[in-house]
Amino acid sequence: MSAWIEGTVVRLRPWTDELYSLQLKADIPSFTAGQFARLALDIDGERVARPYSFVNSPDNPVLEFYFILVPNGPLTHELVRLQPGDTVYIASRAAGFFILSEVPDAEVLWMLSTGTAIGPFLSILGEDAVWERFKNIVLVHAVRTAAELTYQDEINDLLEKHPEQLQMIPFVSREDTPLAIRGRVPDAIQDGRLEARAGIPLNAENSQVMICGNPAMVRDTTRVLEARGLKKNKRRDPGHITTEQYWKD
Numbered sequence: 001m002s003a004w005i006e007g008t009v010v011r012l013r014p015w016t017d018e019l020y021s022l023q024l025k026a027d028i029p030s031f032t033a034g035q036f037a038r039l040a041l042d043i044d045g046e047r048v049a050r051p052y053s054f055v056n057s058p059d060n061p062v063l064e065f066y067f068i069l070v071p072n073g074p075l076t077h078e079l080v081r082l083q084p085g086d087t088v089y090i091a092s093r094a095a096g097f098f099i100l101s102e103v104p105d106a107e108v109l110w111m112l113s114t115g116t117a118i119g120p121f122l123s124i125l126g127e128d129a130v131w132e133r134f135k136n137i138v139l140v141h142a143v144r145t146a147a148e149l150t151y152q153d154e155i156n157d158l159l160e161k162h163p164e165q166l167q168m169i170p171f172v173s174r175e176d177t178p179l180a181i182r183g184r185v186p187d188a189i190q191d192g193r194l195e196a197r198a199g200i201p202l203n204a205e206n207s208q209v210m211i212c213g214n215p216a217m218v219r220d221t222t223r224v225l226e227a228r229g230l231k232k233n234k235r236r237d238p239g240h241i242t243t244e245q246y247w248k249d
Protein backbone atom coordinates (compact mmCIF):
# COMPACT_ATOMS: atom_id res chain seq x y z
CA MET A 1 0.00 0.00 0.00
CA SER A 2 1.27 3.45 -0.80
CA ALA A 3 1.10 6.22 1.78
CA TRP A 4 -1.53 8.96 1.74
CA ILE A 5 -0.56 12.51 0.87
CA GLU A 6 -2.77 15.49 1.72
CA GLY A 7 -3.99 17.35 -1.36
CA THR A 8 -5.71 20.74 -1.29
CA VAL A 9 -8.76 21.49 -3.42
CA VAL A 10 -8.12 24.32 -5.88
CA ARG A 11 -11.48 24.16 -7.65
CA LEU A 12 -14.50 21.95 -8.16
CA ARG A 13 -15.94 22.66 -11.58
CA PRO A 14 -19.50 21.50 -12.25
CA TRP A 15 -20.22 20.76 -15.94
CA THR A 16 -23.76 19.45 -15.36
CA ASP A 17 -25.68 18.36 -12.24
CA GLU A 18 -23.79 15.05 -12.41
CA LEU A 19 -20.41 15.78 -13.96
CA TYR A 20 -17.56 17.53 -12.13
CA SER A 21 -13.86 18.21 -12.50
CA LEU A 22 -11.82 18.35 -9.32
CA GLN A 23 -8.56 20.29 -9.34
CA LEU A 24 -6.06 19.58 -6.58
CA LYS A 25 -2.60 20.61 -5.53
CA ALA A 26 -0.60 17.81 -3.94
CA ASP A 27 3.06 17.02 -3.71
CA ILE A 28 2.99 13.60 -5.37
CA PRO A 29 5.75 11.87 -7.32
CA SER A 30 5.41 11.97 -11.08
CA PHE A 31 2.99 9.69 -12.91
CA THR A 32 2.61 8.47 -16.48
CA ALA A 33 -0.15 9.91 -18.69
CA GLY A 34 -3.07 7.46 -18.72
CA GLN A 35 -2.55 6.31 -15.12
CA PHE A 36 -4.91 6.77 -12.19
CA ALA A 37 -4.56 7.99 -8.61
CA ARG A 38 -6.49 6.77 -5.61
CA LEU A 39 -8.41 9.62 -3.99
CA ALA A 40 -9.86 9.31 -0.50
CA LEU A 41 -11.96 11.13 2.08
CA ASP A 42 -12.71 10.19 5.67
CA ILE A 43 -16.44 9.42 5.75
CA ASP A 44 -18.09 8.46 9.05
CA GLY A 45 -14.70 7.61 10.53
CA GLU A 46 -13.59 5.44 7.61
CA ARG A 47 -11.19 6.31 4.82
CA VAL A 48 -13.09 5.69 1.57
CA ALA A 49 -10.82 5.49 -1.46
CA ARG A 50 -11.51 5.10 -5.19
CA PRO A 51 -9.33 5.24 -8.33
CA TYR A 52 -9.60 8.25 -10.69
CA SER A 53 -7.69 8.79 -13.92
CA PHE A 54 -5.52 11.89 -14.18
CA VAL A 55 -6.89 14.34 -16.76
CA ASN A 56 -3.86 16.62 -16.57
CA SER A 57 -0.59 15.69 -18.18
CA PRO A 58 2.32 14.92 -15.87
CA ASP A 59 4.02 18.31 -16.40
CA ASN A 60 0.98 20.23 -15.10
CA PRO A 61 1.30 20.95 -11.35
CA VAL A 62 -2.49 21.20 -10.90
CA LEU A 63 -3.90 17.68 -10.72
CA GLU A 64 -7.28 17.20 -12.36
CA PHE A 65 -9.86 14.43 -12.06
CA TYR A 66 -13.17 14.17 -13.94
CA PHE A 67 -15.97 12.27 -12.22
CA ILE A 68 -19.68 11.54 -12.36
CA LEU A 69 -21.95 11.66 -9.32
CA VAL A 70 -23.04 8.05 -9.06
CA PRO A 71 -26.47 7.35 -7.53
CA ASN A 72 -25.82 6.12 -3.95
CA GLY A 73 -22.07 6.26 -4.55
CA PRO A 74 -20.35 6.75 -1.19
CA LEU A 75 -17.32 8.74 -2.32
CA THR A 76 -18.77 10.80 -5.17
CA HIS A 77 -21.53 12.13 -2.89
CA GLU A 78 -18.83 13.65 -0.69
CA LEU A 79 -16.55 14.77 -3.55
CA VAL A 80 -19.30 17.02 -4.94
CA ARG A 81 -19.44 18.94 -1.61
CA LEU A 82 -15.76 19.90 -1.63
CA GLN A 83 -14.79 23.57 -1.41
CA PRO A 84 -11.51 25.29 -2.31
CA GLY A 85 -9.01 24.74 0.51
CA ASP A 86 -10.52 21.41 1.64
CA THR A 87 -8.30 18.35 2.00
CA VAL A 88 -8.49 15.26 -0.23
CA TYR A 89 -6.14 12.36 0.39
CA ILE A 90 -4.25 11.04 -2.62
CA ALA A 91 -2.22 7.85 -2.68
CA SER A 92 1.41 8.73 -3.18
CA ARG A 93 1.93 6.26 -6.00
CA ALA A 94 -0.05 6.43 -9.25
CA ALA A 95 -0.92 3.11 -10.89
CA GLY A 96 -2.24 1.54 -14.07
CA PHE A 97 -1.12 0.22 -17.44
CA PHE A 98 -3.47 2.20 -19.66
CA ILE A 99 -0.44 4.04 -20.93
CA LEU A 100 1.17 4.62 -24.29
CA SER A 101 4.24 2.47 -23.62
CA GLU A 102 1.90 -0.56 -23.48
CA VAL A 103 0.60 0.21 -27.00
CA PRO A 104 2.56 -1.09 -30.02
CA ASP A 105 3.28 1.15 -33.00
CA ALA A 106 0.68 1.64 -35.74
CA GLU A 107 -0.37 4.21 -38.29
CA VAL A 108 -3.65 5.06 -36.53
CA LEU A 109 -4.48 5.30 -32.83
CA TRP A 110 -8.20 5.09 -31.98
CA MET A 111 -9.05 6.42 -28.50
CA LEU A 112 -12.56 5.25 -27.59
CA SER A 113 -14.17 6.58 -24.39
CA THR A 114 -17.53 6.72 -22.65
CA GLY A 115 -18.46 9.43 -20.16
CA THR A 116 -15.72 10.37 -17.71
CA ALA A 117 -13.21 8.11 -19.46
CA ILE A 118 -12.28 10.91 -21.85
CA GLY A 119 -9.92 11.93 -19.00
CA PRO A 120 -6.93 9.61 -19.50
CA PHE A 121 -6.97 10.34 -23.23
CA LEU A 122 -6.69 14.09 -22.58
CA SER A 123 -3.72 13.38 -20.31
CA ILE A 124 -2.02 11.30 -23.03
CA LEU A 125 -2.81 13.87 -25.76
CA GLY A 126 -1.16 16.59 -23.66
CA GLU A 127 2.26 15.00 -24.10
CA ASP A 128 4.53 14.91 -27.17
CA ALA A 129 4.98 11.12 -27.39
CA VAL A 130 1.60 10.32 -28.91
CA TRP A 131 2.03 12.89 -31.71
CA GLU A 132 5.46 11.52 -32.52
CA ARG A 133 4.30 7.89 -32.72
CA PHE A 134 0.99 7.95 -34.64
CA LYS A 135 0.21 9.49 -38.02
CA ASN A 136 -3.53 9.72 -37.28
CA ILE A 137 -5.34 9.88 -33.96
CA VAL A 138 -9.11 9.53 -33.66
CA LEU A 139 -10.59 10.58 -30.32
CA VAL A 140 -14.11 9.30 -29.66
CA HIS A 141 -16.27 10.54 -26.76
CA ALA A 142 -19.53 8.61 -26.33
CA VAL A 143 -22.15 10.07 -24.01
CA ARG A 144 -25.88 9.97 -23.42
CA THR A 145 -26.73 13.64 -24.05
CA ALA A 146 -24.98 16.55 -25.78
CA ALA A 147 -24.50 18.39 -22.45
CA GLU A 148 -22.08 15.60 -21.46
CA LEU A 149 -19.71 16.39 -24.34
CA THR A 150 -17.37 18.19 -21.98
CA TYR A 151 -13.77 19.48 -22.33
CA GLN A 152 -14.66 21.04 -25.71
CA ASP A 153 -12.22 23.96 -25.27
CA GLU A 154 -9.33 21.64 -24.48
CA ILE A 155 -10.23 19.37 -27.40
CA ASN A 156 -10.56 22.33 -29.78
CA ASP A 157 -7.10 23.54 -28.70
CA LEU A 158 -5.69 20.10 -29.56
CA LEU A 159 -7.52 20.13 -32.92
CA GLU A 160 -6.04 23.55 -33.71
CA LYS A 161 -2.56 22.41 -32.75
CA HIS A 162 -2.74 19.14 -34.69
CA PRO A 163 -5.20 19.71 -37.56
CA GLU A 164 -3.69 17.06 -39.84
CA GLN A 165 -3.28 14.41 -37.18
CA LEU A 166 -6.28 14.59 -34.85
CA GLN A 167 -9.99 14.00 -35.35
CA MET A 168 -12.63 14.17 -32.64
CA ILE A 169 -15.79 12.12 -33.20
CA PRO A 170 -18.58 12.62 -30.64
CA PHE A 171 -21.30 10.02 -30.06
CA VAL A 172 -24.59 10.93 -28.38
CA SER A 173 -26.93 8.02 -27.73
CA ARG A 174 -30.10 9.51 -26.32
CA GLU A 175 -30.86 12.60 -28.39
CA ASP A 176 -30.34 13.90 -31.91
CA THR A 177 -27.56 16.47 -32.32
CA PRO A 178 -26.19 18.15 -35.45
CA LEU A 179 -22.60 16.87 -35.22
CA ALA A 180 -22.48 13.70 -33.14
CA ILE A 181 -23.08 10.18 -34.37
CA ARG A 182 -26.34 8.95 -32.82
CA GLY A 183 -25.95 5.59 -31.07
CA ARG A 184 -23.23 3.37 -29.63
CA VAL A 185 -19.60 2.85 -30.61
CA PRO A 186 -19.59 -0.93 -31.29
CA ASP A 187 -22.64 -0.61 -33.58
CA ALA A 188 -20.96 2.20 -35.50
CA ILE A 189 -17.81 0.12 -35.94
CA GLN A 190 -19.81 -2.87 -37.11
CA ASP A 191 -21.88 -0.94 -39.66
CA GLY A 192 -18.96 1.20 -40.86
CA ARG A 193 -20.25 4.61 -39.66
CA LEU A 194 -17.19 5.30 -37.50
CA GLU A 195 -14.71 4.62 -40.28
CA ALA A 196 -16.84 6.57 -42.76
CA ARG A 197 -16.86 9.61 -40.46
CA ALA A 198 -13.10 9.34 -39.82
CA GLY A 199 -12.30 8.60 -43.46
CA ILE A 200 -9.81 6.03 -42.18
CA PRO A 201 -10.12 2.24 -42.14
CA LEU A 202 -9.93 0.43 -38.81
CA ASN A 203 -8.12 -2.86 -39.24
CA ALA A 204 -5.40 -5.04 -37.77
CA GLU A 205 -2.86 -3.82 -40.32
CA ASN A 206 -3.11 -0.09 -39.58
CA SER A 207 -4.66 0.41 -36.14
CA GLN A 208 -4.15 0.36 -32.40
CA VAL A 209 -7.29 0.84 -30.30
CA MET A 210 -7.42 2.08 -26.69
CA ILE A 211 -10.85 1.67 -25.05
CA CYS A 212 -11.85 3.12 -21.67
CA GLY A 213 -14.94 3.54 -19.51
CA ASN A 214 -18.22 1.66 -19.29
CA PRO A 215 -17.38 -2.08 -19.00
CA ALA A 216 -20.23 -3.12 -21.31
CA MET A 217 -18.95 -0.76 -24.00
CA VAL A 218 -15.38 -2.04 -23.51
CA ARG A 219 -16.58 -5.65 -23.81
CA ASP A 220 -18.88 -5.11 -26.79
CA THR A 221 -16.34 -3.00 -28.67
CA THR A 222 -13.61 -5.57 -28.04
CA ARG A 223 -15.88 -8.31 -29.46
CA VAL A 224 -16.61 -6.32 -32.62
CA LEU A 225 -12.91 -5.61 -33.12
CA GLU A 226 -11.95 -9.24 -32.49
CA ALA A 227 -14.48 -10.29 -35.14
CA ARG A 228 -12.52 -8.22 -37.66
CA GLY A 229 -9.17 -9.72 -36.69
CA LEU A 230 -7.82 -7.39 -34.02
CA LYS A 231 -6.70 -8.98 -30.75
CA LYS A 232 -5.95 -7.88 -27.21
CA ASN A 233 -2.50 -6.60 -26.39
CA LYS A 234 -0.44 -8.79 -24.14
CA ARG A 235 3.12 -8.00 -23.10
CA ARG A 236 4.49 -11.21 -24.67
CA ASP A 237 1.97 -11.32 -27.48
CA PRO A 238 1.37 -7.83 -28.87
CA GLY A 239 -2.03 -7.20 -30.39
CA HIS A 240 -4.15 -4.16 -31.14
CA ILE A 241 -6.59 -3.57 -28.24
CA THR A 242 -5.70 -1.97 -24.88
CA THR A 243 -8.51 -1.49 -22.36
CA GLU A 244 -9.46 -0.06 -18.98
CA GLN A 245 -12.84 -0.51 -17.28
CA TYR A 246 -14.12 1.98 -14.70
CA TRP A 247 -16.32 -0.50 -12.88
CA LYS A 248 -17.42 -4.15 -13.02
CA ASP A 249 -20.36 -5.19 -15.18
Ligand SMILES: Cc1cc2nc3c(=O)[nH]c(=O)nc-3n(C[C@H](O)[C@H](O)[C@H](O)COP(=O)(O)OP(=O)(O)OC[C@H]3O[C@@H](n4cnc5c(N)ncnc54)[C@H](O)[C@@H]3O)c2cc1C
Nearest residue numbers: 036050051052053066067068070073074075076116246247
Ligand atom coordinates in the same frame (compact mmCIF):
# COMPACT_ATOMS: atom_id res chain seq x y z
C1 LIG B 1 -8.91 2.25 -13.00
C2 LIG B 1 -10.13 3.09 -12.68
C3 LIG B 1 -10.15 4.43 -12.99
C4 LIG B 1 -11.30 5.18 -12.72
N1 LIG B 1 -11.33 6.48 -13.09
C5 LIG B 1 -12.47 7.20 -12.93
C6 LIG B 1 -12.56 8.54 -13.39
O1 LIG B 1 -11.59 9.12 -13.91
N2 LIG B 1 -13.75 9.18 -13.22
C7 LIG B 1 -14.83 8.58 -12.63
O2 LIG B 1 -15.89 9.21 -12.52
N3 LIG B 1 -14.75 7.32 -12.17
C8 LIG B 1 -13.61 6.63 -12.29
N4 LIG B 1 -13.55 5.36 -11.80
C9 LIG B 1 -14.66 4.89 -10.95
C10 LIG B 1 -14.42 5.41 -9.51
O3 LIG B 1 -13.31 4.76 -8.95
C11 LIG B 1 -15.62 5.19 -8.56
O4 LIG B 1 -16.05 3.86 -8.63
C12 LIG B 1 -16.78 6.12 -8.87
O5 LIG B 1 -16.38 7.49 -8.78
C13 LIG B 1 -17.95 5.93 -7.92
O6 LIG B 1 -17.51 6.01 -6.58
P1 LIG B 1 -18.56 5.89 -5.41
O7 LIG B 1 -17.85 5.62 -4.13
O8 LIG B 1 -19.44 7.11 -5.41
O9 LIG B 1 -19.43 4.63 -5.82
P2 LIG B 1 -18.95 3.13 -6.04
O10 LIG B 1 -19.48 2.33 -4.90
O11 LIG B 1 -17.48 3.06 -6.26
O12 LIG B 1 -19.66 2.79 -7.42
C14 LIG B 1 -21.02 2.44 -7.49
C15 LIG B 1 -21.39 2.08 -8.92
O13 LIG B 1 -21.38 3.24 -9.74
C16 LIG B 1 -21.10 2.92 -11.12
N5 LIG B 1 -19.93 3.71 -11.57
C17 LIG B 1 -18.72 3.81 -11.00
N6 LIG B 1 -17.91 4.68 -11.68
C18 LIG B 1 -18.63 5.14 -12.70
C19 LIG B 1 -18.34 6.05 -13.74
N7 LIG B 1 -17.16 6.68 -13.88
N8 LIG B 1 -19.30 6.30 -14.64
C20 LIG B 1 -20.46 5.71 -14.53
N9 LIG B 1 -20.81 4.82 -13.56
C21 LIG B 1 -19.91 4.53 -12.64
C22 LIG B 1 -20.85 1.43 -11.12
O14 LIG B 1 -22.06 0.78 -11.44
C23 LIG B 1 -20.46 1.14 -9.68
O15 LIG B 1 -20.63 -0.20 -9.32
C24 LIG B 1 -12.41 4.59 -12.07
C25 LIG B 1 -12.36 3.24 -11.71
C26 LIG B 1 -11.26 2.49 -12.02
C27 LIG B 1 -11.26 1.03 -11.65
Ligand SMILES: NC(=O)c1ccc[n+]([C@@H]2O[C@H](COP(=O)([O-])OP(=O)(O)OC[C@H]3O[C@@H](n4cnc5c(N)ncnc54)[C@H](OP(=O)(O)O)[C@@H]3O)[C@@H](O)[C@H]2O)c1
Nearest residue numbers: 018114115116142143144173174184185186214216217220
Ligand atom coordinates in the same frame (compact mmCIF):
# COMPACT_ATOMS: atom_id res chain seq x y z
N1 LIG C 1 -25.47 10.58 -17.69
C1 LIG C 1 -26.48 10.96 -16.92
O1 LIG C 1 -27.23 11.89 -17.21
C2 LIG C 1 -26.71 10.25 -15.61
C3 LIG C 1 -27.67 10.76 -14.75
C4 LIG C 1 -27.87 10.12 -13.52
C5 LIG C 1 -27.14 9.01 -13.20
N2 LIG C 1 -26.22 8.52 -14.07
C6 LIG C 1 -25.49 7.32 -13.65
O2 LIG C 1 -24.13 7.42 -13.98
C7 LIG C 1 -23.66 6.18 -14.49
C8 LIG C 1 -23.20 6.23 -15.87
O3 LIG C 1 -23.44 7.42 -16.53
P1 LIG C 1 -22.67 7.84 -17.85
O4 LIG C 1 -23.51 8.87 -18.47
O5 LIG C 1 -21.24 8.14 -17.61
O6 LIG C 1 -22.61 6.57 -18.66
P2 LIG C 1 -22.94 5.33 -19.38
O7 LIG C 1 -24.19 4.67 -18.94
O8 LIG C 1 -21.68 4.60 -19.28
O9 LIG C 1 -23.19 5.88 -20.89
C9 LIG C 1 -22.19 6.50 -21.69
C10 LIG C 1 -22.37 6.04 -23.10
O10 LIG C 1 -22.00 4.68 -23.20
C11 LIG C 1 -23.02 4.00 -23.93
N3 LIG C 1 -23.07 2.59 -23.64
C12 LIG C 1 -23.64 1.97 -22.61
N4 LIG C 1 -23.52 0.63 -22.73
C13 LIG C 1 -22.86 0.41 -23.88
C14 LIG C 1 -22.46 -0.75 -24.59
N5 LIG C 1 -22.67 -1.98 -24.11
N6 LIG C 1 -21.80 -0.59 -25.75
C15 LIG C 1 -21.58 0.63 -26.25
N7 LIG C 1 -21.96 1.77 -25.67
C16 LIG C 1 -22.59 1.65 -24.47
C17 LIG C 1 -24.29 4.73 -23.57
O11 LIG C 1 -25.28 4.45 -24.54
P3 LIG C 1 -26.84 4.24 -24.13
O12 LIG C 1 -27.40 5.61 -23.87
O13 LIG C 1 -27.41 3.60 -25.36
O14 LIG C 1 -26.89 3.37 -22.92
C18 LIG C 1 -23.82 6.16 -23.58
O15 LIG C 1 -23.83 6.68 -24.87
C19 LIG C 1 -24.77 5.20 -14.41
O16 LIG C 1 -24.58 4.49 -13.20
C20 LIG C 1 -25.98 6.09 -14.36
O17 LIG C 1 -27.02 5.44 -13.66
C21 LIG C 1 -25.99 9.13 -15.26
